[in-house]
Amino acid sequence: MKGDLNTKFSMYAGKFTYKILKMSGKKGTALPGKVSMKIEPNLLSKMVNKCDRTIIITGTNGKTTTNNLLNHVLNSYYENIASNLNGSNLITGVVTSFIINKKNHYDCGIFEVDEGTVPKVTKYINPNYIVITNFFRDQLDRFGEVENTIKMVHDSITNPQTVLILNADDPSCLYFNDLPNPKVYYSHGETKNSKKDVEVLESVFCPICGDRLEYDFINYGNIGQYHCNNCGASNPFSDYKLISVSPHDGYYDFTIGYCNEQKSFRLNVMGLYNLYNCLAVIALSSELGLKYETIRSRIQSFEYKLGRMETIKLGDKEVVLVLSKNPIGLSEVFSAFRINPSEKSIMFILNDYAADGKDVSWIWDANFDEIKNIPKVKNFYCAGTRAEDAALRLKYANFPTNRIKIYPGKDRFDLKSGIDQLLSENNRSYIVGTFTGMPEARKILYRKHAQIYEN
Incomplete structure (x- = not known):
């Protein structure tokens, strides 16, 4: 009892x-x-x-x-x-x-x-x-x-x-x-x-x-x-x-x-x-x-949410959200972007909270050379608490430095300015993020989605 x-x-x-x-x-x-x-x-x-x-x-x-x-x-x-x-x-x-x-x-x-x-x-x-x-x-x-x-x-x-x-x-x-x-x-x-x-x-x-x-x-x-x-x-x-x-x-x-x-x-x-x-x-x-x-x-009939290859429509724009947390996953994410032939920009949100893993050295094992095979990448945005680390990795992959945009975050919530700039460029964008970055980016995008479709 x-x-x-x-x-x-x-x-x-x-x-x-x-x-x-x-x-x-x-x-x-x-x-x-x-x-x-x-x-x-x-x-x-x-x-x-x-x-x-x-x-x-x-x-x-x-x-x-x-x-x-x-x-x-x-x-x-x-x-x-x-x-x-x-x-x-x-x-x-x-x-x-x-x-x-x-x-x-x-x-x-x-x-x-x-x-x-x-x-x-x-x-x-x-x-x-x-x-x-x-x-x-x-x-x-x-x-x-x-x-x-x-x-x-x-x-x-x-x-x-x-x-x-x-x-x-x-x-x-x-x-x-x-x-x-x-x-x-x-x-x-x-x-x-x-x-x-x-x-x-x-x-x-x-x-x-x-x-x-x-x-x-x-x-x-x-x-x-x-x-x-x-x-x-x-x-x-x-x-x-x-x-x-x-x-x-x-x-x-x-x-x-x-x-x-x-x-x-x-x-x-x-x-x-x-x-x-x-x-x-x-x-x-x-x-x-x-x-x-x-x-x-x-x-x-399956449609995925939760930031795992999730597409969010913002008027005539589309943003694809992708969670990535280890070298193999990130390499394959970049490889997946090759299929889309239109002009695009990419954002990588790299954080180092406990849920993400404090050690971010794993990005050096990811195959950033795959980015060279993605057609028509206009700019690559690096955001999050370890944005500079992501930018350095991108530079060593010989991505043009004038197309690397760095938006360091004071915390995991500090993403809005970078996302606003990303969305201003193309009708198609990709946001790749670690565990704590992806939910915050998703919240920002869904607030924008609500503002567009409620007006």
Whole structure:
């Protein structure tokens, strides 16, 4: 009885906290869960018992996109889903998702979980499926080298019945070979966009024997077709494999081979790396029993928000917002901009708050040379608390200094003047930012959007 009262009171306290935060104009994505867990530390295990099945999505890049896309697809199949769609992926964010959407029963719980938080979350959630997108170096001041992160996730998988949905093109998937769990693999075959003779900066050594890996081609970062000449390790056989892709300005048409057939899809989200996120969603949705036509139509109708390749219209102007937080992600973001042939300006917001990572030296590992391949870049704006660092990196990439515009920020909110100037130049602009920069830029743009369409 005392436990039931504790649970009810903790949920009430969390809901009250959420309402207060919303009234003050804040999102309330984590604090309600923190308050509730102070009262009832085991609240998550009690809430997750209301879910018929649970899915955890983790990895370095693509968690939020994969979570939102998977929710969009499965909403056509399940009536009640609990999920942390806003990207709050610590344990407090997972608990908050139940507080916001309180029901007595859920058909499915889908949770994006920060790699370092997986050990904490799996103490309370015994997932039916775990989707692992990829592992790259990310915020070394938090986790150390990537092998530490992989080990944290690996050691958290204790139920041999949990099905693992793995990226076969990421060599780190081989670290999970020793687990007895059922495994489903997805991959991106070689296409005209694949690269050969590219220097690989991560996953250089074989996870099995430690010898140097050889790559036949790269799709992005260290993701591609690899093999080890010493022990013979290579990409696992893929159950879901992208066969061909046709990129357009703002969307991709692509074909996947699975279930002994070739099936066509369209994804209206920029960035070839997002095709991997889409592959993970297709694989899991199919494994759950959804039919091809349902999956195809839901993916095609997906529109993304939250600053992950989100387009905001301001009259005759368009601004694309992109979150980027590590070298591989930033390199691929620049690569994605190549498709648009019109004149454009780009802003990079670099902050160094705890959420961004205090160490910003990672920008020197990003491939800024990709900017040379983007057509008709008028100016490149550097903003945020570490704007000068971004400008220096751009200068060393031989971008013309007379086209580098620097707007140092005294804090993360100090972005308006730079954004105003950016918008005055072209009908098409791109804003790339780290964790704390992107929400503030988005707020400024949506205020401008409201002013235009309310007048």
